[in-house]
Amino acid sequence: MTVVQLRKDFDGPPPPPPEPPEPPADEGPAGGPITVLGQRNGTFYFFDYMGQFRELTAHQIGIKQHINALFGDRGIQWLVDQFPAFDKHGDPTGSYSVDGANRWIIREAGSMVFDGSMPSRGLGLWRAGEAVVAHLGDRICWDGEWRHPGFQAEGALWPARPPLFEVQPPAPPGDLAELEAMMRRWNWAHDGSAEVMFGLWCAGVLGASIPWRPHAFIVGEAYSGKSTLFGLLAAANPTALLVNSYTEAGIRQSLSQRASAALMDEADADEQAEAEKLQRVIGFLRLTSGGQGAQVLRGSPDGSAQRFDVVCSAIMGGILPPNFKPQDASRITRLDLRRKAADSKGLPSEVQIRDLRSRAPAFLSRALLVAPRFMEVFRVYHAALIELDGNAPRMADQLGTILAARHIMLSDRPPEAVGDDLDLVRWAIPSAEDRESEGGPRQCLHHLLHAQLDQQKGGERPVVWRTVLDAIAADAGIRDEAKRSLLNHGMRVGPYPLKDQAGAPVLYVMNQHQQLARMFAGTRWAGEKWREDLARLPGAVVPPNPIKLSTGNKIRVVVIPRALLPYPGDGGDGDQD
Structure with missing residues (x-):
């Protein structure tokens, strides 16, 4: 197959893959203009004339319309040359013998049982052994060489897909x-x-x-x-x-x-x-x-x-x-x-x-x-991250991949300022406190924020986290109604301590409340156990004394920090500058 080499000194877009040559009269590429992959349980599997993956039943491979669609215009001419049809006088009709084409397909399939578990590769960049492969739909760059789609290699099928775009030279x-x-x-x-x-x-x-x-x-x-x-x-x-x-x-x-x-x-x-x-x-x-x-x-x-x-x-x-x-x-x-x-x-x-x-x-x-340079660079960052936080090898995979992908796209040189790059991701490495809270505490807060309130609003029962958003809203009417609703369900939004009116809003959650008990009923936090896990959240505060959240008695609470609450807004994205 004719190929086009993609080189590092490439100074212009590579030409598109060449058209396949016209097949000789006695044989086509790989024995024919299509690829027969095999058969299984009476179904035959192919790459058609465009390289698309196709499957036809034993009945369909004997029907002319299905054969025509499989072979395409040029393939039909190949069939005419290979299996000409004759009229009753022995003269060629200009068409092909359906029986001859059918027998050829069966012969090509031979004893090949098609492996239905074989993966199929589509658009994007892949690894095939040591090779990097780019599938662009109507062309495939295999380790620097352009190939037509519609082949089987490295334990996978590589069928044609709709063309992705016109190829451009690599961006600097x-x-x-x-x-x-x-x-x-x-x-x-x-x-x-x-x-x-x-x-x-x-x-x-x-x-x-x-x-x-x-x-x-x-x-x-x-x-x-x-x-x-x-x-x-x-x-x-x-x-x-x-x-x-x-x-x-x-x-x-x-x-x-x-x-x-x-x-x-x-x-x-x-x-x-x-x-x-x-x-x-x-x-x-x-x-x-x-x-x-x-x-x-x-x-x-x-x-x-x-x-x-x-x-x-x-x-x-x-x-x-x-x-x-x-x-x-x-x-x-x-x-x-x-x-x-x-x-x-x-x-x-x-x-x-x-x-x-x-x-x-x-x-x-x-x-x-x-x-192709990724693994070389990745090993440098992975080793540095393991040295930084040896208890989290999977985190080193995550952040090492992010840093290595960034580096190879920005530079053609090996990484040098590894310490500076690590500084970019230190904030993303969970602390011991964060890791401890990822189980029950985070799940407990998530359950609470997604619980529904008993109060009906517009025919629907509002959710806690949206009500928290409303309680931080600028509109006084919305804010006051949301605060009352939360208070009726054992919660309050306000600064901590309450007398610090300039403080960031936090969420007070009562240790005991009938509505909170309803929200946590049937969970592992039932029986007022929610207070235990909420208190273990990063930044959570357990005031030493009961707090008076409204008129009435003082009550013990857990204070959920601002960083763990939804952000204020109307829920829209508001992309204004």
Whole structure:
């Protein structure tokens, strides 16, 4: 097969793959213009004339219309040359013998039993042994050589897909530095967050060419520009999937056989049932992080098994973080976005984001060029992170991947200032207190914030966390009503201590209250055990004496710090500068 070499000194876009040569009269490429992969239980499997994966029953391979669709126009001419049809006088009809084509397919299938468990590779960057492979739909760059899709190699199928884009030369490191600089325009809660965000984006572009795929959750208060950020991340990555409403099944089906980033905005859940749906999404994403990713088998109505192979790096975003389990802390990095200051630099404009979209293929070409260096750079950061925090090797995988992906996209030199790079991610390494709280305490708070109040509002029962948002709202009417509602359910929003009117709002949770007992009924926190786990949250305070939250008796409480509460706003994203 004719190939085009992709070199490091490449100074122009590579030409598209050449058209396959016309087959001689007596034979076609690989014995014919299609590839017969084998058969199983009366079904035959192929790569058709375009390289698409096809399956036909034993009955269908004897029907002319199905054969025509399988072989295509030029393939039909090959069939005419190979298996000419004759009329009753023995003269060629200009068509082909269906029986001859049928027998040829059966002969090509021979004794090959098709392996239905073989994975299929679609759009994005992959590893195939030591090779880095870029599947761009109608062409595949295999370790620097362009090939036609529609072949079997390294234990996988490589079928054709719709063309992704016109190939561009690799972007220079300076263009990637500009993209990282754009990400600094947001008001991040921690220094280094923009660089971590850029590293996460780089990991998404690198797809399945890297052994660990990091995930992230962006907690963004209203008017923080969260949706604009998601738009930028999607525009700069031509393989990314951007959604704002989804289920586990939808993510699994949409990302199957792709090596791409999943960008999931609006990952908020009001009711407990919705929170459980989000938990299923997070549980599935957990499987996609390492190795071959999530390999899922599901039964279908006809009794056959359907396979889903998903490898992705996901970035989610919402006002309130979901209920992360202890194993999620090392797979999902949390980044916090604050409302932009009035005098801060504006976010990227729509024109700038459109420009990023036009340059996205060059960013992917850059990723393809530098991906072979990833493991060499990753080992440097991984070793440094293990030395920094030897108790969390999985965290070293997560943050080491983020740093290594960022470095190879920005530089062609080995990492030198490793200590400076580690400073960018120190805030993302959980403290011993954080790790201790990731189990029961975090889950207890999550259950409380997603519980429903008894009070009816607009025909619906409001959720605690949205009522907390209302209790911090600027509108006095909304604020006062929300505070009364929370107080009726054993909670109060206010400063700590209460007399400090300039203090940040916190959430007071009573140790005893009938409505709180109802919310926790049937859970492991029933019987007033919620106070034990809530008191173990990072930054939580247990006042030494009972507190008078309103008129009436004083009562013992646990104080939930501001950092663990949802951010004020109307729930919209408010991307104004």
